[in-house]
Amino acid sequence: MIFDIxxxxxxxxxxxxxxxDTPASVKAQQEIVPLLENADKEILLNCSELEYIxxxxxxxxxxIRKETAAKGGKVIIENVSDDIKKVFMMTGFxxxxxxx
Amino acid sequence: xxxxxxxxxxxxxxxxxxxxxxxxxxxxxxVMQTIRDQVSQTDISVNSxxxxxxxEKSFVGKLKRKGYKYSELSDITDILGVRVITFYNEExxxxxxxxxxxxxxxxxxxxxxxxxHEFHSFGYNSLxxxxxxxEPVPAELKNFRFELQIRTALQxxxxxxxxxxxxxxxxxxxxxxxxSLSRLAGLxxxxxxxxxxxxxAIAEYRHRINSLVQNxxxxxxxxxxxxxxxxxxxxxxxxxxxxxxAITQAEVHTASLLPxxxxxxxxxxxxxxxxxxxxxxxxxxxxxxxxxxxxxxDIDILSETIGLQNLCIVYILKNGGGKPGLIQMxxxxxxxxxYNETLASIVLEQAQRLKFMNQ
Numbered sequence: 001m002i003f004d005i006x007x008x009x010x011x012x013x014x015x016x017x018x019x020x021d022t023p024a025s026v027k028a029q030q031e032i033v034p035l036l037e038n039a040d041k042e043i044l045l046n047c048s049e050l051e052y053i054x055x056x057x058x059x060x061x062x063x064i065r066k067e068t069a070a071k072g073g074k075v076i077i078e079n080v081s082d083d084i085k086k087v088f089m090m091t092g093f094x095x096x097x098x099x100x
Numbered sequence: 101x102x103x104x105x106x107x108x109x110x111x112x113x114x115x116x117x118x119x120x121x122x123x124x125x126x127x128x129x130x131v132m133q134t135i136r137d138q139v140s141q142t143d144i145s146v147n148s149x150x151x152x153x154x155x156e157k158s159f160v161g162k163l164k165r166k167g168y169k170y171s172e173l174s175d176i177t178d179i180l181g182v183r184v185i186t187f188y189n190e191e192x193x194x195x196x197x198x199x200x201x202x203x204x205x206x207x208x209x210x211x212x213x214x215x216x217h218e219f220h221s222f223g224y225n226s227l228x229x230x231x232x233x234x235e236p237v238p239a240e241l242k243n244f245r246f247e248l249q250i251r252t253a254l255q256x257x258x259x260x261x262x263x264x265x266x267x268x269x270x271x272x273x274x275x276x277x278x279x280s281l282s283r284l285a286g287l288x289x290x291x292x293x294x295x296x297x298x299x300x301a302i303a304e305y306r307h308r309i310n311s312l313v314q315n316x317x318x319x320x321x322x323x324x325x326x327x328x329x330x331x332x333x334x335x336x337x338x339x340x341x342x343x344x345x346a347i348t349q350a351e352v353h354t355a356s357l358l359p360x361x362x363x364x365x366x367x368x369x370x371x372x373x374x375x376x377x378x379x380x381x382x383x384x385x386x387x388x389x390x391x392x393x394x395x396x397x398d399i400d401i402l403s404e405t406i407g408l409q410n411l412c413i414v415y416i417l418k419n420g421g422g423k424p425g426l427i428q429m430x431x432x433x434x435x436x437x438x439y440n441e442t443l444a445s446i447v448l449e450q451a452q453r454l455k456f457m458n459q
Contacts, residue, residue, distance in 0.1 A: 055350075055400045055401045059401060085439065085443060086446050089443050090390075091402050091406065092406035092409050093403050094430075095405070096355060098434075
């Protein structure tokens, strides 16, 4: 399991584990369904155990963001490593998410 | 049934009123639907639309006051009352024109209260149309009329408060209270006119800015959110974005570039001419930065902000902004966060390896 999802304080918390490369992202598309179904809430993506993110992983994040924007929720990303921060910065996506 | 003590004629009118209530309900549905449909086809932003069928108590009150004036029920034109409340004076007239296009107006009984005042008096302002449904009309509603009141939100406030405080009671009200209400009506009329004037001035400003931008007269346009929006409609960063995207054959994800207006202003850019010059003078270095960042990756999705973001980074660094300048940029875009300093360090480290930082 890449996305370990639980409900917490009225919102959703997802701990993301390992490498979010293309095969993992394909697999995770099913795993994020509970997040999309709760996109009217605050969704916290805890990246403390996320080692790598590919373009497919970014697309997953963007899917969650799009759904929350449509349903009135919010995505917060926390505990991001410097390497992953670099990816957000050089793709221009850093200001689409609240990153803590 | 209540005994209201009406004379025989008024009793007959009351009986007919009760009998025809279901027809008035049908009329109410049709009228409201017609108005809603028509308004939805325009850009008029209506504050509210409401309708009511006169309640029996109020109807009886009317009969008691002036039932002798009505020979039959259809002479009473306000059993169904519809009100459209707009934000601006001009939209009262637009709704009126819209009503004229879909209803038959009984001009003899319609009244523009706005024109009733002497030049030195102020008070109730509203446009009252007495209308009929236009053919084809369900046979049972053929002779039915209704009253359509159109007014601005401020006119409505004045009228509603005046009504609430019992201005229309038969009680003798001292002249100073009449004067106070008139004064308020004058004040609200002035406010209505001011709102219209401001709206028109803003629309004119937008048109002028758009026209200057579309003609490429960038030096004459002050940089602000509105002018930058107009500038962005020319898609000035698409070429750079396409070039950057080609590095990894990336798709470009749509995003708003408007938040960057604050970054540009903070960098001292005053006009769209400055923004255009910044693009021309830094486009190659912005591309080199992207090439350095993305060249060794397989990232194939980028935000539409990427070109402008890199232009800003290059501009800040070339103009001596250094790391504090980059942190400031990230703060303008993200809000304050410790994360901004990390981003600034990463960018600075990358940029230091590029030609534009070493000239």
